[in-house]
Amino acid sequence: MAARINFIYLQRKYPGKWVALEEKNKSVVSFGDNAKKVYDQAKKKGVKIPTVFQVPTISGYFIG
């Protein structure tokens, strides 16, 4: 199992923001409010398949 970026770190630093991670999912390469721009920036930085998502804000317990 490969180590991945810490979601808690992301929740504290980028709550509600879209982020792109490099291919090993260990570091943020771009972030912002617009998913497409964040994805495009990561691609421009040479990330072939960026991991892109909106960082979940801190919530209460929830049932899906």
Added chain:
Amino acid sequence: MQYKYYPLEAKPFGSNKKRLLWRPIIEVILISNNKLVSHPILLDTGADVSLFKANVADLLGIKPTSGKRKKVRGIGNTEISGFEHPFNIRVPGLKIVKTKAVFTNDLPKYSVSIAGNLGFFDKFKVTFDSKNKTIGVS
């Protein structure tokens, strides 16, 4: 493929104290229109369908509002509406499979995209080991 649950912070309603929660989230690769994006999804065996954030459709070259309109309800009877689109999905190390999901703007900011029974659990064998915080997908 083996994954570790992701630790997240939560603040139980009515409390000011943050608690650590472990959620079964894995990264998968979504493929459509020759575009590939890796995206973390919450594995939710209680969800009938897969619900993805609408912005993700844009990344795949899909116009989110062009698909079949779908409405679903959550446990609190909240209606979620979106548009269903087919695309391909690959769990790293496994073959590409065809799937579909509802893309919606109604998922809250505290949630990631959700993989449900239709579109994910009917495609892969998934095992949860909540005690050891590991997930197996094959």
